[in-house]
Amino acid sequence: MQTHLKYQSQAVAKPYFYAAIGLFVLQVIFGLILGLQYVMGDFLFPHVPFNIARMVHTNLLIVWLLFGFMGAAYYLVPEESQREIHSPKLAMILFWAFLVAGVLTVAGYLLMPYARLAEITGNDILPTMGREFLEQPTITKMGIVVVALGFLYNIGMTILSGRKTVINVILLTGLIGLAVMFLFSFYNPDNLVKDKYYWWWVVHLWVEGVWELILGSILAFVLIKTTGVDREVVDKWLYIIVAMALITGIIGTGHHYYWIGTPEYWQWLGSVFSALEPIPFFLMTLFAFNMVNRRKREHPNKATVLWAMGTGVMAFLGAGVWGFMHTLAPVNYYTHGTQITAAHGHMAFYGAYAMIVLTIISYAMPHLRGQGNAACNRAQVVEMWSFWLMTVAMVFITLFLTAAGILQVWLQRFDEGQPFMVVQDQLAIFYWMREAAGVVFIIGLILYLISFVVKDKNQATA
């Protein structure tokens, strides 16, 4: 098969992208299970209790996004550095290590009680398990660190000995930041307040910090390739976007320090800085639309351009607008820990991170699969349908959860309030509608998979 790659070692990105897509499918299936458990409380109980399914859902999300980021790096760094990957072999070894570790961990979640998994993986020696999103056994966490170090070495050596572009440098800082902040997942003191304080150094400083660097640089790469706009212009945008991300996002961590036992000045700091956090996302939207408007060529891959613009809009809506909605301390006092947070989490993760990975996959796959610059028209049409179905479904998931959240706050948080479960029963209609939107989402996802095998009519008969 003729490949359409500038550098042969870019091919290692392909298995990373396929793994990402596969785990994404599993994640969504578990999402549907969870959605059903919200309204049919005994669904799959006691075999797959809610907490297990949720752990699978969120951990798969993180793992498939990491696969996507790594695939993106292996694809774009050679083109940016103008040289082959330092060691394609290491990239493949790390791929299998990460996939096996990931699959074993998820199998562990599903096949035995969590407490048993903690015992057989020696959690007592260095207890790090059982904290939201960081539920992985300690040995899995160590494996993640090893994979991350090997990956950084591989990408770092490639970048350092090649052409250094702004995209490369910012991507590398983002990836280093990702690895460094993850180390805080090993710090788990008995003091709950300190535990939570540093837990956010992983969670917040990932998604509202260093991941935005990765997001920005992938977006910039795709926009340069698809619009042909001058690098000078793109670089300036990228610097300003990531500057705003860190300037607002670092102190913005304070919006998690309102009610966990930390000093009350965080209510001011967190409110002010996190209220500014939509700015980098708004700039991303402007960036994407501006570049596409000023395009110097018509790239044949229309689907990629759609994904790129969609990322800008949905990241701004999900992370920016839905984040702002409940970030001010006086508002958050009532909304903290309700379905409002779930609504924001869904649209932000999809709009910012799922969509940027789908953007780079959309751009890279035709090259990786030897199709040239773009898949055939019919495949692109199916892919664009999947874009709209998934994106619109996610908008509705978010709206229904927001409605549920507002009602929950109203019934549960004001005056004496009603008990949690009494309130939950009254939200059932919204949970059902959310589940229906989830079904539309998975239909979109199935179409997305189909877009990989669709051929043009004349091609199919040839």
Next chain:
Amino acid sequence: MKEIFTKSMARNIYFGGSIFFVLLFLALTYDTHQALPQRDNSQAITETVALGKKLWEKNNCIGCHTLLGEGAYYAPELGNVYVRYGKSKEAIKAFIKSRPVNGIPGRRSMPQFNLTEEELEALAEFLKYSSEINTANWPPNKQG
């Protein structure tokens, strides 16, 4: 963007701004640590409380519940459950013990974790300790 605003200016804002705010964040973290002992109820952390926190983690309680508002939103907030249950550790223990193995038809139900008396005591102590952290009056009422 006009030519007056150059790429090197953008780069300086990025590096200068990030470094400044990283340092500010570290300074605030230092200050927070100085202030924590007055708020975090750390004097109440006994071996029993520490064991309770381990059990809390080992059984992935955060996968359904929130604790000080963080976690999953499937089951009630537990940061103030000690207060909600009339400051009775016995009530907390009785609830955990009484969960039916096969759940409740059509309803959400907490799994039966088969904890020992010592473990139940530790979990209850941990939840009592959590409820006495100064959370700036959150949650708004006892429902959590």
